[in-house]
Amino acid sequence: MTVSKTAEKSSEKPADAAKGRKDASEPQAEALQLGELSEQLGYVLKRAQLKVFENFLRCMASLQLTPAQFSVLLLVEKNPGRNQTEIASTLGILRPNFVAMLDNLESRDLCARIRSTNDRRSHILVLTDKGKAVLARAKKLVATKHEARLNDLLGQANREALLGMLAKIANEF
């Protein structure tokens, strides 16, 4: 075919081919049709994820915690005494990429690396007192400003159903 390299003077456009704008007043050139895109799980999933992260960051602005950092703090608190490899891998973070992340958290005195006496290669991760305090405040912010909004939007039951299905996909897909 090779598509004749020039085209269309608003030819077969049914609605507003005639003369002026179709809605009398204005500039917005009618929105595009999403079509099958809105049925693609991957597409909708990605979009929703971006929105959720965006909102998370806004809620955490005062504490300057990203979703990834928050997850690290949560996991270290729940599993004290573990080393970098263990924490990183259960979060799906590669060890090399985890180094800078920890450098950041440690420089802010939120967590600390402690050389293990069992295996002097490994660094045990622990939350500092400040880290525990910040995490506690973060949890409250997330619960009241972030997750609460999901409940408002979806309803408690739906929110839980959603979580369950996503977990199923994350684990069994």
Place this chain on the structure above:
Amino acid sequence: MTVSKTAEKSSEKPADAAKGRKDASEPQAEALQLGELSEQLGYVLKRAQLKVFENFLRCMASLQLTPAQFSVLLLVEKNPGRNQTEIASTLGILRPNFVAMLDNLESRDLCARIRSTNDRRSHILVLTDKGKAVLARAKKLVATKHEARLNDLLGQANREALLGMLAKIANEF
């Protein structure tokens, strides 16, 4: 506080402090506790999204289409005669970043830029015949290998409910 810079000889670890491994046979040092992490929507959402994209890429390996490329082809097919800015912005892609993407698709002869005669600044986007053929095959692959698997995992009704909730989050959050 400042965390005494050395610690723990497997001290308060209840289970396997004694002598050997706790499970008799071997190496896996008991999995970490996810804890509240598994209740964080953002975390589970991201995890699920990664899995879905991963599976999508596997299904599309023969066509070499990424989720983003697939969405472009779908949108161009559904909305022929639109320019780069319109297609890019409804996909949430910034114009500068859309250029290389289109270069790629155009070099593979899947779509074409046509200088508009209405507005000689803009490039109208069109699928080539090859592009239409590839997209048709892509749709079949997605439907039979990708989305079908979701149905198996969640069930038709749940899959639709999931889609609805995610769309709600994407649009109204």
Place this chain on the structure above:
DNA sequence: CGATATTTGGTATGGTCCATAACAATTATC
């Protein structure tokens, strides 16, 4: 009309995240 502002596609560039290779120190294995 003509001067100015806006829009479009594009380049350049920097940031963040993700992945791989390689390395020194330490520990495990045989």
Place this chain on the structure above:
DNA sequence: GATAATTGTTATGGACCATACCAAATATCG
């Protein structure tokens, strides 16, 4: 005790995302 494996780390490159800027074309308005 020699060799292999593991841990944290550096270096590096790719993919994706965001901003500033530019030339060509168009829109706006005095």
